[in-house]
Amino acid sequence: MHRTARTVSAALAISLACGLTACGSGGEGVAADAEQTLTVWAMGAEGEKLGAVAAEYTKANPEIDVKVTPIGWDVAHQKLVSAAAAGTLPDVMQMGSTYMGEFAELGVLEPVDTKTFDKKDFFPAGWEQGVVDGEVYGVPWYVDTRVLYYRTDLAQKAGVGKPPATFAELESMASAYQDKAKTKWGIYLQPRGLDTVQSFYPFLYSAGGEIVDENGKAVVNSPAAVGAFEQYGAFFDKGLSTKSVQPGYDPLKDFNTGNVPMFFSGPWIRTLIDEQYPDLKGKWAVANVPTGKSSTSMAGGSSLVISKDSEHKAAAKEFVAHLTSAQAQADWYRRTHDLPANLAAWSSGELAEDPGMKVFFQQMKTAKSTPTLPTWSEISASVDTALESVTQGKASGQEAAGKAQSGVEDLVSR
Template sequence: MSRIAKSVGLAMTVVSAVGLTACGSSGGKGVAADAKQTITVWAMGEEGARLQSVTKEFTKEHPNITVKVTPVGWDVVHQKLVAAAAAGKLPDMAQMGSTMMGEFISLDALEPVDTDTFKKDDFFPAAWNGNVQDGKVYGVPWYADTRALYYRTDLADTAGVTKAPTTWKEQSDLAAAYQSKAGADWGTALQPGSTGAWQGWLQYLYSAGGELLGKDGKPALDSPEAVKAFTEFGHYFDAGLAKKNFVPGEDVLKGFASGKTPMFQSGPWMVQNITDQAPQLKGKWKVVPVPADKTSTSWVGGASLVTFKDSDHKAAAEEFTKFLSTPKMQAHWYGIAKSLPANKAAWNEPALKSGGESLSAFKQSLDTAEAVPPMAKWNEFAAQIESALEKIARGADPAATAKQLQKSTEGLVG
């Protein structure tokens, strides 16, 4: 059994896989990059299926390396990775979601990245920083996503608003005008609680100048900036601009297309969804960077490429990671999967340069976005935020709720 597996197994016996500690790599140099070999890669869902076609191009350049890709559903990947770690059967490499990094760093399951080979300045800062802990880098950004504001321009015109909202006040005023002058049921779609609600709030925190963790590594969720962000979030519900009841799986695009909810915040995939599923809206909507308080600052999600410490094929895995992270290949991957490149130079490739206003909005967002810090207990930390958001959406005092949240999260980091 590998050292990682021993540590995972022990921790699962005591509590759970979250927050485990492990003790070092498998040791040894492993197989040289120029030896004939097969590397195993886990990638998520449709991306896993698409990645297999890209490996053929890699094999042309490296005929000695066979790449075996296993698609794994996003809904089961965490469970499968933890089980594989416990059994000592992790693949050589994996695509890893941004909010999963902290847990697997804490497991000591990831091989640190060679920063002479992969350069920080080649990538958007937030995409890179989400993989850094204690000065070490554990993943190479593959693609990035961030949140921006989608709004119906035709209904904004009806409401007498002719410019995109760029501040919190302008966003709030547009939401109110949609209701009072354009016949919308709700001014904006905003999830009041439950799993994932943090994704609609974090950009408020960052735009107010706040942070999830302070420089001391402790939660900073009762700071004046955090209270301001909670207050701004809550006012949409207090004013009746967003509905308080949340229905899991509700299709935000349906309300957007009907005009019942003509504004929402989401990621870049919604551009294609609107184009494909609501073609009647062509020319009637836009996506712009999130409106600003102190700044317009969204957050970065997406996925990175990681190599596991117990792999005997680290050199070949590094070659495949280099291949996937080049500007040319990241632009090619955008053409295949519509995933935004994390490598800044990829945005100078023709496929990205001709992307129009929507891509430009996300590029602006990526330039200024902040990372989600890697935390071993991120899921528990996020759940506490979501509980606080639900209370605030139902009328709880933001300052008092923030103080309670600070206490409830202090034991989740360290």
């Protein structure tokens, strides 16, 4: 997908359509307890699994027939744009953080009732993903963050008895893996391509850097950000991480063989290791992002939003309240292993007792969400390009940050 043209074309399509229709003019409509059909779009694996939850909800609330349509992430954006332009968005939608600014700006989302949904119930970074220009449009459904996966058996061979506490220790540990445990690489960090920035975020945020600050100003050339570029690039300069991989590369296979003994990733990897590589049991662990000025990882996940044109807003709000309650979130974790956005869901069961999940909980408490800007996809693409110039040895951290700054300044000024 050509990300530069996406926001402009979406805005144009919807503005033209709304010139002929009443986009964004829906009222409260049907009462919550009236007999009605509630339409819901959900993406990816969540879309495939939400139908069973919706069926249970309908059974408990027979007046509400919840119809879930699964949508693939590869076509989700275009389907949302087309439906928004036609005035046919569903009542409730799953929305990733990178979409939120765009669709809020287009005026097709209903603001969240903050008397019903309290930000204190959710991880701060999860809540912030639904806030655009001070208005709340999304309720956190599930969250995501990245932590460090590492081979404990190979760390023992390397003479390292604990996970790295700082980024200097991360680099030393990567060297020890190669020198003493004889691994091919010391760590995997994404060297180039789409969303390289996601691999960079732990370095950037932990250094105290940002791409765009809270005032909407480009700050990717700040001293903290420049230092993060240089620190990231050092792993490639020193041969600790590969400079080239095939598109779609997954380090898990190499993690199993030991060629890649460390990498940053999300919670779904735990399940994949258990299912695909059971022989690794007891030979790996997770740890929090090393500390710079802080230990701060990226925050991801999805929110639930309601269409501004929905005639079923009352019922939609009740369904969203159900899905984001502590009990429903704990059940959703058992079904999907998505991290609950509701803090109370972590108070019992596996989420409270599993040492690995405690690492994710701790990391999520300090995680940082990306700004909800309509042009964020283009902004992150600009940083991807800058990172590639550093990992491939074509630019210094200072030079790359300066180039990224210029591109980001142009995009935030739109």
